[in-house]
Amino acid sequence: MTSNLHVHSGDPAVHRVAAEQVNFPRPLKGSASQHLVVTMMADYWREYTGWLPSRLIVALAGALGISASAASTALSRLAGRGVLEQSNAGRTSRYRFTPEAQARLDVGVGQVSGFGSEDRRWDRMWTVMAFTVPESSREVRDLLRSRLKWLGFAPLYGAVWVSAWDTVQDLEDSCRHLGVDNYAIFRTPEEELRGRPLIEAWDLDELRGQYAPFIDAYRGKAQTLDAQRLSGEEAFRLRTEVMDAWRAFPWEDPGLPPDLLPHDFPLFEARRIFVTLYNSLMEGAASYAEETVARLAPELAGENRAFRLKG
Numbered sequence: 001m002t003s004n005l006h007v008h009s010g011d012p013a014v015h016r017v018a019a020e021q022v023n024f025p026r027p028l029k030g031s032a033s034q035h036l037v038v039t040m041m042a043d044y045w046r047e048y049t050g051w052l053p054s055r056l057i058v059a060l061a062g063a064l065g066i067s068a069s070a071a072s073t074a075l076s077r078l079a080g081r082g083v084l085e086q087s088n089a090g091r092t093s094r095y096r097f098t099p100e101a102q103a104r105l106d107v108g109v110g111q112v113s114g115f116g117s118e119d120r121r122w123d124r125m126w127t128v129m130a131f132t133v134p135e136s137s138r139e140v141r142d143l144l145r146s147r148l149k150w151l152g153f154a155p156l157y158g159a160v161w162v163s164a165w166d167t168v169q170d171l172e173d174s175c176r177h178l179g180v181d182n183y184a185i186f187r188t189p190e191e192e193l194r195g196r197p198l199i200e201a202w203d204l205d206e207l208r209g210q211y212a213p214f215i216d217a218y219r220g221k222a223q224t225l226d227a228q229r230l231s232g233e234e235a236f237r238l239r240t241e242v243m244d245a246w247r248a249f250p251w252e253d254p255g256l257p258p259d260l261l262p263h264d265f266p267l268f269e270a271r272r273i274f275v276t277l278y279n280s281l282m283e284g285a286a287s288y289a290e291e292t293v294a295r296l297a298p299e300l301a302g303e304n305r306a307f308r309l310k311g
Contacts (some may be wrong), residue, residue, distance in 0.1 A: 024083055024104065033066050033074040038083065039244040040064065041097070044289050044304040046105050051087060051094035056297045060289065063233050064240055112247045113309050115255055116271035122257035124190040126198055127163045129153065129171060131183035140178050147174045152254035154201035162198045164257050199260055207253050211266040214245055215273065222276045230281070232288030239281035246274045275309050282306050 025034040040060055045052060054075060061071035075095055078084040084095045097105065114120070129148070133141035151170055153161040168185055175183055227235060253267065261267070286306035293300050 024081070024101070025078075033061070033070045034078055036064050036066060036240060036244055037061055037071065037074045037078065039247065040240050042105050042109065043240060043243060044286070044306055046097070046102065046109065047305055048300075048303050049096065049102075050300070050303070051089070051096050052300070053089075053297050054093040054095060056293065056300070057095060059292055059296055060236070063237050063288070065237070108247075111250055112243075113307075115246075115250050115253075116267045116274075117310070118258050118268060119310075120255075120257065122164060122259050123166070124259075125166065125187050126190065126193070127153075127165065127167055127171075127185065127187050128160065128198075129162075129183060129185045130160045131175075131180060132159060133180060133182070140180065144174065144178055144180055147178075149254075150251070152256075154254060156196070156198060156201040162201050163254065164198075164260065165255075199256070202254065202256065204261070204265075208266055210249065210252055211270045214249075214270050215266060217245070218242060218273050218277060219269075222273045225277065225280055227280045227284055230284055232284050232291065235281040235284030236288040239278055239285040242274060242277045242281075246270075246278075279308050282308055 024038065025032065037057065041052070041057065054072065057075060058068050058071040061074070062068065066074070075084065075086070075093075079086045079095065082098055083101045085098050087094045131144065133144065148161050148163075148171075151163060151167045152165055153163040153167075156162050166187065168187065171185055175181070221238070230238070249267075249270075258265075258268075286304060289304045289306070290301070293304065
């Protein structure tokens with residue numbers, strides 16, 4: 001099965017917004033097969049445009065605790081979602097990310113890997129959007145709300161959404177693509193606001209609570225990690241698992257500026273743990289992936305591109 005979603009316009013905004021419509025499986029707190037397969041493929045072959053034989057993907061998924069049948073089912077379903085496209089070479093099935101999925105991953109990887117960084121500077125400006133979408137267009141309204149949430153917005157009052165970041169161009173592109181024209185977007189300085197503080201659009205206690213399981217699960221591993229003593233397979237599994245867990249957070253947390261958060265907000269500790277594990281395990285994990293390639297798909301030697309996060 002191949003994806004039937006293709007973009008022919010040369011407008012970068014059209015490519016970006018169309019990429020948003022790719023039906024990626026939403027990250028869950030408990031990793032499912034599809035999420036892990038996407039995480040693993042994006043970690044090592046996001047920029048590769050050639051085909052990956054299914055036997056290679058299934059073997060690497062086995063190192064993540066996914067059975068061969070579950071991995072095959074995950075690949076088929078990801079193709080059905082438009083995340084992967086599939087081709088046959090003789091008796092061999094092959095997969096790769098669709099162009100639209102690659103475009104979304106290019107954006108998503110930057111958002112996920114930079115999420116929680118204390119280096120991002122806030123200009124002390126808020127972006128506010130008010131909109132009306134009729135009840136007869138409920139699907140469009142839901143898509144717009146989903147897009148707003150991904151961009152870091154939250155509803156302050158009904159159809160009035162706020163964000164601490166400048167995303168005006170992305171909002172306009174999304175509205176144009178969805179056919180939403182009854183809206184207003186403006187930016188306002190923090191010091192000129194009156195009335196209810198905009199930070200109250202978020203429940204900080206709820207946001208805080210989502211990091212406890214991650215910190216409990218991985219703090220000890222980060223503190224005692226000796227990457228040299230782990231096998232390549234163990235490094236590969238742990239590195240994929242920690243990325244898969246981490247990439248769920250931007251779905252629920254808007255990534256508010258550090259200026260607006262308490263100094264002990266657990267996101268920052270969680271990020272330090274994440275970066276320590278992900279970077280320390282890179283060499284062993286990439287070597288394991290390359291060894292598996294040499295055994296099952298030698299024509300792909302040297303194509304895996306594991307990357308290192310900035311602290």
